[in-house]
Amino acid sequence: MTSACGVPSGRGRQRDDACPGALRLHSADDGALARVRVPGGLLTTAQAAELALIADELGDGHLDLTSRGNVQLRGLPHDAGDVLAERLGRVGLLPSPAHERVRNIVASPLGPDTVRVLTRALDAALCADERAARLSGRFLFAIDDGSGDVAALRADITLVASPRDVTLYVADTPVRAVPVADAADRALRAAHAFLDLADAAGEGVRAWRVRDLDPDGTLLGGRAPGPPLPQGTPPAFGLTGGALSVGFPLGRASTAQWRALAGAASGEIRLTPWRGAVLPGIADDRVLAGLAAAGFVTADDSPWHGATACAGRPGCAKSLADVRDDARTALAAATGPQPLPVHWSGCERRCGHPGGTRVEVTAVPDGYRVTVHGAEGAPRTITGLTGDRTSAVVAAARATTQTGLT
Known part of the structure; x- marks a missing residue:
């Protein structure tokens, strides 16, 4: 069934986007959480220094990275919004309070200067556009250098740069090739078209992402001739x-x-x-x-490569376990190649889990459940794991997509 505008009915989200920001803080068991958008991941060392000071003086002395290259500060006072806004604004990390949650841009970190030029141009265009402030905090732009590293993240709108021009994609669909100078404006127009589609869907539908209303981007982008969206891998450590x-x-x-x-x-x-x-x-x-x-992961063959975790206890009231501590124990005991990514979750919400072929370790009332997703056949699961048994099963699951959960 479709609505009068041709939009599939019953799609979209049925609640408002509650994505946190630098001004809309999220209340957690360990204090308030702020998410600072860093478009394209581009930070000056002066901005990095201020974030460290804020984490020491207001937070818990740590900085978390998100799956969009943004920074989270935890353990903040619940009334820290005003002072946080002032300090972030002073170093250029809050150019527009109205747009701070929609500045979601990922970019190829090893690409040519064109990638940085496009990132800054798109960020400036977003912040200058009043209507863009209506985008959800989950709407994502990607600027790819042609390698497919960030295009593989399946953003809502992707710009793929080549030496000659930039190809615009909506979801997975190529829309058109445009000159570099026009690319940011074209991306913004595509975002406006999404807002038009969301408006036409009616008041009862809360659309956060393009795929909520237009799974392959054909309603918004048509089927223009063009190469498929490139699919690559992250740069090596x-x-x-x-x-x-x-x-x-x-x-x-x-x-x-x-x-x-x-x-x-x-x-x-x-x-x-x-x-x-x-x-x-x-x-x-x-x-x-x-x-x-200093403790950073510097090689792809490290067991820590591709390992992520939610906050877990004590920061999250919904978590059933201190997943970070348990993950550290398991990773410290791991040996040998472990090519599959692994994500540890404290509850069934599985906050922050990656897509694609992966191992998920989820806390359950009687221990942990380990599941391999995306491998050949149906997802494979073992549950009720504790202690060294959890570590062994996770290591085996990460080592191969063919066998492992025994």
């Missing part, structure tokens, strides 16, 4: 492409680690949607060794 790439263990860094990262940078840090950071222009083995000693 270590020294790569004239840059240095590291991961944050379980997506979290202490302020001491954060300052070590900023101290190693040459003016700029590029946070990634894979809970890591790229330091452009740094190709020094000694710097890499120093960051490894």
